Amino acid sequence: MDWAGWSLFGLLATVGLTALMISAQLGGLSRLDLPLILGTVVTPDPDRARAAGFLIHLAVGQCFALGYAGCFVLLGQATWWIGGLLGALHGAVALTVILPMLVGVHPRMASHRAGPQSVAVLEPPGLIGLNYGAQTPLVTIAAHVAYGIALGALLEIS
Template sequence: MDWAGWALFGLLATTLLTALMIAAQLGGLSRLDLSLILGTTVTPDPDRARAAGFLIHLCIGQLFALGYAASFALLGRATWWIGGLLGLLHGAIALSALIPLLVGVHPRMASNRAGPGSTAVLEPPGLLGLNYGVQTPLVAMGAHLAYGIALGLLLNAH
């Protein structure tokens, strides 16, 4: 297990993933804003939330990178294509399970059952995050693919 590689490259890969998601937002492809969604679990101010959310996302990314590093160690090699496959699996789980399940635990996210008493203001992501734009699944899968490839390449080089 490459602990030093995990510690450094996990941060780099998560930063890359976040940067791609932000680029997709700026390019008008998706309204999925992971930093905002994660950060609004601790503050309602969008700007503060983005900063907090970025840190939370780095921590989560680091945890996932641990899984990647462990997988590479088990397989005995780290390559870009294994990283890419793991990235696709990671993206599929995030879209189909993790993001939709946020509705149940996020204090400021409304659900599709929200009524007039709801004070939650973040709209629910819906299946595959489609409420944030029809291209959201593609953007998220692409960003996670890049994350996996980056980890595969970097840990291989290390």
Template sequence: MAGKRRIVVSTITAVLQGAQGAGLSRLSLPFLAGTFLTGNRRWARVLGFLLYVAGGWIFAFGYFLVFVSPGRSTWWLGTVLGVLHGLVLLAGVLPLLPFLHSRMASEHDGPTRLRQIEPPRFMGLNCGRRTPLTTLVGQIIYGAILGGSAELQAAFG
């Protein structure tokens, strides 16, 4: 299972960081996670990446619990979970970040000396128009790989 977690976390990281590198989105979940821990932007990237990888492993374990509970693990169930995961992230978690993150400005109050990180807003639209699409694609791939690998493991024991 650890090998599968490494593969899916690497894949979603490659998709999301690739989208950022290609200019499709400015959203960096590892950076945002790291800025919870430090105000140093360089260290925020390093610590955030480590936190992001650990979180990816935890979510992978959660996905596997869902696959085991109905006794059915398929790539399409993983895809559905990926879509739900992505929508909760985009529509629920990202808009709440300014209220939870001590270094993030809010849409209503703007930046201060301490709160300088731009809020991602609903669906991450402050990070680019394509952010919802690239984030959903990453989450769909993440779920499909997890579901497909669980399906293969069940088939070949």
């Protein structure tokens, strides 16, 4: 495995994924603000939260890139299409497991059961992130597929 490649390409793929998600938000395709959601775990200030959330997402992206690299090693090859399939799976898990799980652990995210006394500042994501817009699932899957394609195309197995 090209471990130097893993560290560099994992970082680049994560920056690309984050840029796609932010571009979709700025373009009105989704209201999912991943840096804000991740950053408000550690600070209530939205500006600081976005910066912290971006760094958190980079770190998490490196961990996922290591998982992709491990899959490529187990399969004995790294290709763009295997990366794309892993990205689709990754996006599906993000929408169906990780995002909904945040409601239970995020200190500033409301839940569907939150009543009028809730002081949460972030709305819950809803089923597959639909509370952040109807196109959020498609944007999320597409960004994760791009992430996987980048890793599959750039990583070398030796």
